[in-house]
Each structure stands twice: as structure tokens, then as C-alpha cells.
Amino acid sequence: MTAMEIVGSLGIVGYGLGAIGPGIGVGLIFASVIQGTARQPEARGAMMGTAWIGFAVTEALAIIGIALAFVFGFTGQA
Amino acid sequence: MSSPVSLLPLEFEAPGVHSFDLPPIFESAPWFDKYMLQAVVSVILIMAFWLIMARKNALVPSKGQYIGETAYFFVRNTIARDMIGHDFRRYLPLLIALFSFILVNNIWGVFPFTLLPTAAHVGWPYGLALLVWVIFNGVGIAKHGFFGYLKHATLPSGVPVFMWPLIIPLEFVSNILVRPMTLSLRLFANMFAGHLLVLVFVLGGEYLLLHSESIINMVAGVVGLIFSMAIFGLEIFVQSLQAFIFTVLTAQYISSSLAEEH
Numbered sequence: 001m002t003a004m005e006i007v008g009s010l011g012i013v014g015y016g017l018g019a020i021g022p023g024i025g026v027g028l029i030f031a032s033v034i035q036g037t038a039r040q041p042e043a044r045g046a047m048m049g050t051a052w053i054g055f056a057v058t059e060a061l062a063i064i065g066i067a068l069a070f071v072f073g074f075t076g077q078a
Numbered sequence: 079m080s081s082p083v084s085l086l087p088l089e090f091e092a093p094g095v096h097s098f099d100l101p102p103i104f105e106s107a108p109w110f111d112k113y114m115l116q117a118v119v120s121v122i123l124i125m126a127f128w129l130i131m132a133r134k135n136a137l138v139p140s141k142g143q144y145i146g147e148t149a150y151f152f153v154r155n156t157i158a159r160d161m162i163g164h165d166f167r168r169y170l171p172l173l174i175a176l177f178s179f180i181l182v183n184n185i186w187g188v189f190p191f192t193l194l195p196t197a198a199h200v201g202w203p204y205g206l207a208l209l210v211w212v213i214f215n216g217v218g219i220a221k222h223g224f225f226g227y228l229k230h231a232t233l234p235s236g237v238p239v240f241m242w243p244l245i246i247p248l249e250f251v252s253n254i255l256v257r258p259m260t261l262s263l264r265l266f267a268n269m270f271a272g273h274l275l276v277l278v279f280v281l282g283g284e285y286l287l288l289h290s291e292s293i294i295n296m297v298a299g300v301v302g303l304i305f306s307m308a309i310f311g312l313e314i315f316v317q318s319l320q321a322f323i324f325t326v327l328t329a330q331y332i333s334s335s336l337a338e339e340h
Contacts, residue, residue, distance in 0.1 A: 007268070015247070015260045049156075052319065052322075053323060053326055056319055056320065056322075057264075057321040057323070057327075058312070060260060060264035060267065060268070063264070063267040063268050063271050064263050064264070064267040066265065066267070066271045067267035067271045067274075069093055069262075070095055070270075070271075070274065071095055074094075
């Protein structure tokens with residue numbers, strides 16, 4: 001009987017941990033957009049423009065995680 | 079129950095990094111693969127588009143001229159003038175070229191005959207980020223002088239002297255070293271991960287539909303293939319957004335290099 005071995009990709013586990021931060025960050029961005037629109041509906045356009053820029057910059061960290069999980073996550077396996 | 083389609087059952091080959099290695103088109107030029115072909119065709123198309131737009135100058139615009147003017151004014155007003163300020167005209171050609179090049183090369187990822195975003199090969203975002211890095215540092219050095227620019231970039235005004243050993247390395251790494259890395263990796267990772275997602279749904283759906291044994295798997299395959307259309311729609315959105323973000327951040331970096339001291 002061989003010992004039970006856990007196989008898989010540590011990179012994907014790393015991505016899962018790394019997606020916590022951007023998830024919270026994107027939630028904060030759009031929470032503030034919703035609150036700002038509730039306070040002042042006519043500022044919605046300018047806020048949404050900045051919101052998309054902030055979204056892309058924050059999301060970049062999570063996307064870098066998933067991409068590098070595929071590139072580096074399978075080192076050491078056959 | 080055996081599958082009604084008489085194909086040999088295959089082992090599923092999961093898409094990964096190897097799916098992005100493409101062979102050269104001609105054997106004699108090993109550097110000319112599909113990425114290079116797409117980039118060359120995109121440059122030809124962009125040059126043709128902007129040259130035609132620069133020529134038609136009717137006062138009451140036709141439909142084609144209206145589209146070109148909308149694209150031009152989008153980059154000029156939203157990106158260049160709002161971010162850089164009153165000196166934006168010198169940098170407008172760079173921003174229009176960057177936006178057009180990245181947008182067209184991203185859209186190759188959903189275009190029916192190519193179906194591969196050029197930025198999924200990491201060399202292309204690296205090259206673009208290197209160009210942007212040279213430009214925003216060069217602009218700052220031209221305006222403030224070499225040491226003046228370093229002082230401007232690493233030392234915000236009003237920092238007490240005892241915090242300088244902490245602030246200066248931090249700001250140097252953050253402003254001068256990390257910016258091109260995140261700029262290139264953001265574009266590369268979005269295109270790579272998006273294309274990988276499309277590959278997973280299409281290849282997985284096709285495998286489940288045609289090479290599996292049970293009806294449940296075939297239904298799952300059909301659902302996967304239909305959902306890949308939604309992923310294509312997401313990819314169009316992400317690609318346009320990434321082209322816009324790259325250009326906006328370039329304008330932002332140029333603007334922060336040019337900023338006057340308070």
C-alpha cells in the first residue's frame with residue numbers, strides 16, 4: 001500500500017488565497033459607487049468612469065494570480 | 079450506453095500553457111508565427127483606418143467619418159486631456175497608437191478567423207510596457223533633469239527627513255520598477271486567462287459532447303458549449319476594458335512625470 005499522496009497544483013491554491021484581496025477590493029470600489037450614487041445621483045457618470053479604472057487595476061492582481069498559477073503551478077510534476 | 083457518434087474515445091487533453099505555443103507559419107522564418115502575423119495585419123489595418131480618417135474632412139460628417147471622429151475624440155477628451163492637462167497634444171499620437179494597437183490585437187481573440195489575442199504571448203505586453211516605461215521616464219528626465227526627476231518621483235513634498243530612508247526606496251520601487259511590471263502583467267494575464275477560460279469551455283464541452291459515454295455528460299457538453307458564447311461576450315468586454323486601462327495608465331504616468339511641484 002502506498003502512502004496517500006496529495007497531488008495537484010499548489011499554484012491554484014495560491015490563486016485561491018490571492019483572490020481574497022482583490023475580491024474585497026472590488027467589493028469596496030463598487031460599494032462606494034453605490035453609496036455615492038445614492039447620495040448624489042447626478043455624479044453617477046464620473047463615478048462609474050473612475051470605478052471601472054479602479055476595477056481593472058484591482059482585478060489585475062487576481063488575474064495575474066490565475067495566469068501565473070498555470071504557468072508556474074505545475075513545476076515539480078511530471 | 080455507448081455514444082451514438084462513432085468516434086474513438088480520446089483522453090481529454092486539458093488546455094494549459096502548451097496551448098499557446100504555436101508553430102511558425104513558414105519553415106524558413108521561425109520567428110514568424112501567428113502572433114506576429116496578427117500584429118502585422120493589425121498595424122496595416124490601423125494605419126489604413128487612421129490615414130483614411132485624417133483625409134475625409136466634410137463639415138457634416140458621414141457615418142464612417144462619425145465613427146472615426148468618435149474614436150479620436152474618445153481618446154483625446156477622456157484620456158489625454160483629462161489626464162495630462164494642457165500639454166496633451168504632444169502625447170496624443172502615442173496614446174491613440176497604443177489604444178488602437180492594443181484594442182485591435184485584443185479583438186483578434188474573438189474574431190472568427192484568428193481566435194487568439196496577441197497579448198496572450200507575453201512578449202507583446204513586455205514590449206509595450208517597455209516603450210511606456212522609457213517614455214514616461216524620459217519625459218520626466220527631460221523636464222526635471224535626471225536627479226530632479228528622481229527626487230520628484232521618489233520624494234513627495236512635505237516628508238520629514240527621518241522618514242526619507244523608508245520613503246525613498248519604497249517610492250522608487252513602486253514608481254519606477256513595479257509600474258512597467260504591473261502594466262505588462264495586467265494585459266498579459268487578462269488575455270491569457272480569458273483565452274484559457276474560452277479553451278476550457280470549448281474543449282471541455284466538445285469532449286463531453288462527442289467523446290463521452292452517458293447522456294448526462296453530453297447535456298453538460300452542450301451547456302458548456304452554449305456557455306462559451308457568454309464567455310466570448312465577457313472576453314469582448316474585458317479586452318476593450320484592458321485596452322482602455324493600458325492607455326489611461328500610460329496617460330496617468332506621463333501626467334505624474336510632468337506634474338509641477340506644489
